[in-house]
Amino acid sequence: MQTLTWFRYDLRVDDNESFLQSLGSNKNLLVYIFDENIWRDQTSSTFHLKFTIDSLEDLKNQLMVKYNAHLNIYYGDTLEILKHLIKKYNITHVNSNRIFRGLLTNRIDNTCKDLFNENSIEWKIFNQFGIQLSKRNRSTWSKDWRRFMSQKIQNQSDVKCKFIFDSMMTDYKIKTNIIASSVIQSGGSRQAERLLDSFISYRGTEYQSQMSSPLTAETSCSRLSPSIALGTISIRTIYQTTLNKLKTDINTSHKKSLKSFKSRLAWHCHFIQKLYDQPSIENSNLNPAYDGMRENSFDEKKYQAWTDGETGYPFVDACMRYLKETGWINFRMRAMLVSFASYQLWLDWKITSKYLARYFTDYEPGIHYSQFQMQSGTTGINTIRIYNPIKQSMDHDKHGHFIKKWVPEISDLPDVYIHQPWLLTPIEMKSTDFKFGERYPHRVVENTKSTQLAKEKIWSVKTSKTAKEIAKDIVKKHASNKLFIR
Numbered sequence: 313m314q315t316l317t318w319f320r321y322d323l324r325v326d327d328n329e330s331f332l333q334s335l336g337s338n339k340n341l342l343v344y345i346f347d348e349n350i351w352r353d354q355t356s357s358t359f360h361l362k363f364t365i366d367s368l369e370d371l372k373n374q375l376m377v378k379y380n381a382h383l384n385i386y387y388g389d390t391l392e393i394l395k396h397l398i399k400k401y402n403i404t405h406v407n408s409n410r411i412f413r414g415l416l417t418n419r420i421d422n423t424c425k426d427l428f429n430e431n432s433i434e435w436k437i438f439n440q441f442g443i444q445l446s447k448r449n450r451s452t453w454s455k456d457w458r459r460f461m462s463q464k465i466q467n468q469s470d471v472k473c474k475f476i477f478d479s480m481m482t483d484y485k486i487k488t489n490i491i492a493s494s495v496i497q498s499g500g501s502r503q504a505e506r507l508l509d510s511f512i513s514y515r516g517t518e519y520q521s522q523m524s525s526p527l528t529a530e531t532s533c534s535r536l537s538p539s540i541a542l543g544t545i546s547i548r549t550i551y552q553t554t555l556n557k558l559k560t561d562i563n564t565s566h567k568k569s570l571k572s573f574k575s576r577l578a579w580h581c582h583f584i585q586k587l588y589d590q591p592s593i594e595n596s597n598l599n600p601a602y603d604g605m606r607e608n609s610f611d612e613k614k615y616q617a618w619t620d621g622e623t624g625y626p627f628v629d630a631c632m633r634y635l636k637e638t639g640w641i642n643f644r645m646r647a648m649l650v651s652f653a654s655y656q657l658w659l660d661w662k663i664t665s666k667y668l669a670r671y672f673t674d675y676e677p678g679i680h681y682s683q684f685q686m687q688s689g690t691t692g693i694n695t696i697r698i699y700n701p702i703k704q705s706m707d708h709d710k711h712g713h714f715i716k717k718w719v720p721e722i723s724d725l726p727d728v729y730i731h732q733p734w735l736l737t738p739i740e741m742k743s744t745d746f747k748f749g750e751r752y753p754h755r756v757v758e759n760t761k762s763t764q765l766a767k768e769k770i771w772s773v774k775t776s777k778t779a780k781e782i783a784k785d786i787v788k789k790h791a792s793n794k795l796f797i798r
């Protein structure tokens with residue numbers, strides 16, 4: 313039995329069923345492929361690349377130390393590389409963990425499936441998210457998920473195989489969208505384990521009350537999202553570690569925080585389930601009644617202002633600039649950035665989602681497109697939430713510390729104007745030497761008017777008979793009962 317073990321979005325050794333099961337074969341070729349089509353896609357960037365390279369370095373080390381095994385790394389067209397390896401090593405079996413990354417990877421997987429069939433190769437695929445692959449049952453989803461996440465974590469298996477050393481790519485000249493920044497998170501399983509440990513033991517004690525402000529979320533949130541997206545740690549490990557901590561003597565707010573964190577792990581998989589059930593959500597409105605609503609309203613000037621963090625709304629701009637520098641921002645601020653683009657600027661989520669994907673080090677298509685559609689009102693089943701950027705600013709950055717750091721050009725304005733600099737009177741402008749359009753731009757839209765307009769447009773579709781009819785089917789297909797896991 314000659315096995316090719318294909319590492320993909322599961323760059324870990326522990327609780328990696330595909331890898332651990334492959335140790336029983338005779339010869340084993342451990343493979344990771346940088347697929348050129350994925351890396352050239354508009355959603356990929358050097359943020360993901362850096363995190364992936366860190367994670368591969370760590371995986372290579374762990375494989376060597378624990379198993380004396382080599383990881384063979386390639387760059388190019390997945391199908392061509394696999395064809396070559398299958399022939400060269402007379403591969404009879406392929407092991408991998410199931411991934412759900414949208415249409416492009418589905419296409420790659422389909423061509424690989426054909427290749428394996430043509431060569432009579434058995435492709436064993438292991439589930440790592442507790443997704444219902446067939447016989448979708450909404451009422452048992454949460455229970456099934458919990459059962460899956462409670463299964464024993466596998467850390468070590470007997471090694472019967474001989475590992476094959478084929479090549480080692482040392483020069484990572486991957487072609488992808490280049491983003492200049494030096495401060496994104498480091499990848500690798502050990503880093504993920506450290507993050508989990510510090511979050512569970514002390515960083516996350518006030519998670520629930522501190523997750524919404526970008527000032528506190530940076531350290532109070534787990535920051536595990538890129539690690540989960542790339543699979544450097546399993547969700548099962550995170551889930552069980554959290555459960556174990558909940559059984560110890562911790563105070564009420566810590567307990568509440570960890571419970572709320574635990575629910576989000578289920579949400580993660582629930583959104584992946586949506587993408588599995590309907591892969592088209594990455595490119596099409598979940599509810600087609602909304603088709604044509606924004607598609608022809610693209611405004612380059614507004615888009616540019618939003619992407620550059622130059623909208624004239626200090627908190628929106630601060631969030632965009634922070635994200636572009638660090639590769640991460642908290643949930644509420646992501647929702648506000650998208651709401652601002654989709655409602656106030658009336659930009660199509662199909663364009664803005666691709667742009668932000670490059671900056672989210674944790675880009676996870678299932679969550680990403682579901683959330684973009686929810687925050688843009690195109691599902692027809694969620695409450696329409698148009699975030700008021702001024703209220704968000706006052707609620708989550710009361711003293712303007714975050715704004716002053718990320719929009720330094722207005723940091724010397726009196727505090728009272730930091731959230732709404734347009735309220736400065738001509739005399740105050742003169743005394744602070746502040747001129748709109750020079751140091752900081754005029755508002756790209758006037759919030760009250762743009763919100764009113766957006767409300768009219770979205771409600772006219774939401775209340776239509778077609779939108780309501782389609783919404784009923786969407787609820788049947790996608791909503792999961794009892795998702796909010798205790």
Ligand SMILES: Cc1cc2nc3c(=O)[nH]c(=O)nc-3n(C[C@H](O)[C@H](O)[C@H](O)COP(=O)(O)OP(=O)(O)OC[C@H]3O[C@@H](n4cnc5c(N)ncnc54)[C@H](O)[C@@H]3O)c2cc1C
Nearest residue numbers: 533534535536537576579580643646647674675676680683
């Ligand atoms: C428009 C938009 C796009 C998003 N795109 C992504 C994305 O591409 N990748 C991604 O991982 N998250 C995405 N999120 C969800 C959320 O913002 C991030 O998961 C979270 O901010 C990551 O930080 P953390 O790991 O510290 O999260 P924590 O708050 O510590 O949560 C722990 C884990 O739970 C999961 N999680 C948390 N919130 C959600 C949620 N609302 N829905 C589903 N799962 C959740 C994530 O896996 C996260 O790592 C998006 C949210 C919005 C509004």
